[in-house]
Amino acid sequence: MAPQHRDDEDHVPTAGIVRPYALTLGRTRSSVNLPVEVMIQQLPLARRAQWAGHDQNARIIEACEERTSVAEIAAAVGLPLGVVRVLLGDLIEQGYLEVAAVVLSDSSTLTERKDLIERTLRGLRAI
Amino acid sequence: MDFGQSSQPAGAASTKIVVAGGFGVGKTTLVGAVSEIVPLRTEALVTNESTGVDDLAATPMKSTTTVAMDFGRITLGEDLVLYLFGTPGQRRFWFMWDDLVRGAIGAVVLVDTQRLDEAFAAVDYFEAKQLPFIVAINEFDGAQRFPVDEVREALALPIHTPVMAIDARNRESAKAALVRVTEYALDQIISGIGGPQTSVAHY
Numbered sequence: 163m164a165p166q167h168r169d170d171e172d173h174v175p176t177a178g179i180v181r182p183y184a185l186t187l188g189r190t191r192s193s194v195n196l197p198v199e200v201m202i203q204q205l206p207l208a209r210r211a212q213w214a215g216h217d218q219n220a221r222i223i224e225a226c227e228e229r230t231s232v233a234e235i236a237a238a239v240g241l242p243l244g245v246v247r248v249l250l251g252d253l254i255e256q257g258y259l260e261v262a263a264v265v266l267s268d269s270s271t272l273t274e275r276k277d278l279i280e281r282t283l284r285g286l287r288a289i
Numbered sequence: 290m291d292f293g294q295s296s297q298p299a300g301a302a303s304t305k306i307v308v309a310g311g312f313g314v315g316k317t318t319l320v321g322a323v324s325e326i327v328p329l330r331t332e333a334l335v336t337n338e339s340t341g342v343d344d345l346a347a348t349p350m351k352s353t354t355t356v357a358m359d360f361g362r363i364t365l366g367e368d369l370v371l372y373l374f375g376t377p378g379q380r381r382f383w384f385m386w387d388d389l390v391r392g393a394i395g396a397v398v399l400v401d402t403q404r405l406d407e408a409f410a411a412v413d414y415f416e417a418k419q420l421p422f423i424v425a426i427n428e429f430d431g432a433q434r435f436p437v438d439e440v441r442e443a444l445a446l447p448i449h450t451p452v453m454a455i456d457a458r459n460r461e462s463a464k465a466a467l468v469r470v471t472e473y474a475l476d477q478i479i480s481g482i483g484g485p486q487t488s489v490a491h492y
Binding site: 182183197198199200201231233234236237242243244245262263264265266267268270272275276278279280281282283284285286287288289 | 392393
């Protein structure tokens with residue numbers, strides 16, 4: 163087919179040399195439920211903290227300077243989503259970061275779902 | 290909803306729409322056409338366990354492989370952000386979708402009429418998950434036009450599933466697909482509730 167711009171997302175996966183979950187001491191599940199679209203922001207503790215060096219936690223904290231989503235944080239720090247989720251869960255539990263917006267979930271009521279979809283529809287029509 | 294404990298003003302929310310489709314069908318193009326940022330890329334890990342007997346697992350080392358996912362963002366006012374996630378349509382990525390579709394408004398299955406079969410897995414999956422989805426036929430220059438009805442028939446879609454032709458490169462066209470899937474998701478809820486149409490807000 164004709165070159166479809168940058169639609170090369172389905173590239174051949176490559177084998178990693180470092181095991182990604184080494185960064186999380188082998189844990190693959192976050193302590194906090196963190197869908198890819200959920201927004202995260204810094205708490206005052208994050209701004210006061212002195213981070214030794216420039217490790218992945220420092221980079222994650224830095225990425226959250228403005229309210230931003232889990233997916234954007236993962237893209238910014240260049241780590242796989244699953245790894246970033248575990249690290250984010252820790253930083254949330256330790257009081258450095260917090261979840262900053264609601265999302266739809268399995269426990270959302272129909273009314274909540276309808277309201278958010280209506281807001282989205284109004285927004286999409288307005289752009 | 291989750292996360293009601295947030296210190297944000299009540300009402301700050303984020304949500305997502307999934308764009309699924311076969312290799313090179315234009316998912317990232319569609320995302321990029323409406324996104325306010327150049328599509329970003331993130332990677333999900335594929336473990337041997339999740340790929341089963343698929344060829345992805347046939348790496349010489351038993352190490353982890355990754356699959357890329359491109360996404361974009363549309364700010365819909367001060368307190369609402371919509372994310373668009375492009376995801377590979379093949380069956381072997383289903384493990385990833387379970388996570389991705391949870392909480393999603395709906396999905397756009399982007400199809401190329403030359404390779405309609407690549408949409409089967411995505412259609413099966415969203416039907417099974419009861420996630421509202423539409424089928425968008427990406428008609429770029431020179432592509433053979435197929436009547437929408439033929440595509441519907443080939444994909445064995447229920448009569449109520451929206452099918453539309455779009456140009457994924459065109460912002461308004463891509464936007465129309467997002468509006469359509471959002472409308473459809475809303476319709477599904479309203480008909481699910483069985484309430485009168487008068488409960489619908491007017492825009």
